[in-house]
Structure formats: structure tokens, C-alpha cells
Amino acid sequence: MSxxxxxxxxxxxxxxSEEIVKKCKKDEQDYYRDSYKKFGVESxxxxxxxxxFEDLASKIATIQIKDNKxxxxxxxxxxxxxxxxxxxxxxxxxxxxxxxxxxxxxxVIDMNDGCNGYIxxxxxxxxxxxxxxxxxxxxxxxxxxxxxxxxxxVSNKLLxxxxxxxxxxxxKKDSIGHSMIKNDGSSAExxxxxxxxxxxxxxxxxxxxxxxxxQKVPKLYKEFISKYSYDxxxxxxxxxxxxxxxxxxxxxxxxxxxxxxxPSSLNNFGNTGPASIPVTISNMSFSKKxxxxxxxxxxxxxxxxxxxxNCHPVVKVVS
Numbered sequence: 001m002s003x004x005x006x007x008x009x010x011x012x013x014x015x016x017s018e019e020i021v022k023k024c025k026k027d028e029q030d031y032y033r034d035s036y037k038k039f040g041v042e043s044x045x046x047x048x049x050x051x052x053f054e055d056l057a058s059k060i061a062t063i064q065i066k067d068n069k070x071x072x073x074x075x076x077x078x079x080x081x082x083x084x085x086x087x088x089x090x091x092x093x094x095x096x097x098x099x100x101x102x103x104x105x106x107x108v109i110d111m112n113d114g115c116n117g118y119i120x121x122x123x124x125x126x127x128x129x130x131x132x133x134x135x136x137x138x139x140x141x142x143x144x145x146x147x148x149x150x151x152x153x154v155s156n157k158l159l160x161x162x163x164x165x166x167x168x169x170x171x172k173k174d175s176i177g178h179s180m181i182k183n184d185g186s187s188a189e190x191x192x193x194x195x196x197x198x199x200x201x202x203x204x205x206x207x208x209x210x211x212x213x214x215q216k217v218p219k220l221y222k223e224f225i226s227k228y229s230y231d232x233x234x235x236x237x238x239x240x241x242x243x244x245x246x247x248x249x250x251x252x253x254x255x256x257x258x259x260x261x262x263p264s265s266l267n268n269f270g271n272t273g274p275a276s277i278p279v280t281i282s283n284m285s286f287s288k289k290x291x292x293x294x295x296x297x298x299x300x301x302x303x304x305x306x307x308x309x310n311c312h313p314v315v316k317v318v319s
Contacts, residue, residue: 115243
């Protein structure tokens, strides 16, 4: 399976972390200023009330299809990954299928999934790509999580950003990859959307998430390269879910790998949930074919890795 292109769209409004900090009580400002610097998030894009997940997703996919001259009848599967769609019934995937005017032969899959959702979506996408076929999979992943951020939770406001991505996937002979996905539903409640005054509000137990990530992700990496006989030097870049700079830098330190191998999009986008890995890729420059390893972790709890060889996607970011 090959990643042909990744496009990212964000809401128009960008908010700097200082704007959020200055609205806090004066005796709390230094604490939250230190927090956003540790998170590595200077600014993020925030959805307005009338911004709609399905509209933004359809807009970026339409631009991508047009730019890359993709025949819609060749899209044999549409996968939508998000926790913040505007509609449950009909689901977002079918609404986007309608807006894009895709074929009735196109399989439609709607996934309510979080920060490992892109990895899970890629795993499902691989089942719909046949050898030597011109068929493609359209994988849309992203959240408008700022709409569900409690204004009393300043740390979450400093961390979370909004973005939606669209990836076109196809079969390529020279693109060889492997995957490994793990789940632990026993700790599902540590990342959740809870009903508060008739609104769904994002809640996260930061300490438990940190402990889970530091325990599971380095172990996953070592198991992955051992099982598939990779070497630390086999990957040009390793793209982690963009949780926050403090957590990701500790993962890299634990792995004892060159930090230059790990691109980041946190500074200008924040933690964009299931969009964070493709957002990061869409901000990379590909002058040659790269060997990539993508590692996701988060809500579920779910964590996983997938590799791509000879990857040279077309990338674009639209606000």
C-alpha cells in the first residue's frame, strides 16, 4: 500500500497560546505559560461555531481529487475517522460520500476513533487495495475537538487544535510495509467525551495517559522492528502521534534514537487527534522517496505502528 497524497485543512482562526494565557488569573499565568512551552504548542487552529466537520472534510477531499486528477469511480472505499462529527445518523462518512458524489460501489466506513485512529484506518484501508489494481482508498481523519473543550480546563485549551486530513492510498509494487496494532479497553475511560450540562466535553487523565504511553510505545517500537527484522537505520523518518512535546521527547529519549528523525507539527497545530500524523506528513518536504514509520497512541486505549517504504506523497495544507 502506498500513500499517494495527504491534504490538510484547518479552520481559518488561529489562536496563539499567549492569548489564552492572558485570559487566566494573573497568579496562574506563569504556570500556564510554562505549560504551553512544555507542550511545544505556540498556536493552534480553532473551529468557529458554524464550522462543520463534514463540510471541511468534503472541501479538502474535493481539492485533492481535482489537483491529482483522480477518477471518482476508482475510489472503491471511503473511510472517515473522527470523534467530533456533526451527525451520528446519518453518519459523517455517508454524508461525505454524498457531498463528493462517489460511486454506489464505494464501500463506506465510519469510525469513531481517536489518536490511533489514523493507524487503525490505514490497517482497514489495506484490505481494500488489491495488487495491480487502479482502485484507491480515501481516508479522512480529523477532529474539531475545540468545540468540546471545557473552558475551565486551560491545559486542554493550550494543547488541542483542530484539523482534518484526507489521504489517498493505492497499490504500488515498490511500497512494502508492515503493521502492528494493540488495544486495551480496560482503561478506556481515561480519555473520554463526558456529558456536562447537555454538552459533550473532552476529559483526559493526563497522568494515566503519560504512564500508559511511556510503558507501551517504546515496547511497541522494539517489538515491531524485531518482528519484521528492521534496523533503527531503516527509517528516514518516524512520525509519532503529536501528543505534546514533553511526552514525545521522552519517548524519543527512551528509544535512544536521533531526534532529527522525528518531525513535529505541534508548534503551529497542537494536538489534532487522529489528524496529527497526517498533518505532520503534510507539512514535510519530500525531495526523495522516504521510508516512514508511523506510530499512533491514545483513546481506546489503542496504540499501533505501520511502515511504508519508498513513500513520496503529494502534500498540501489549506486554511
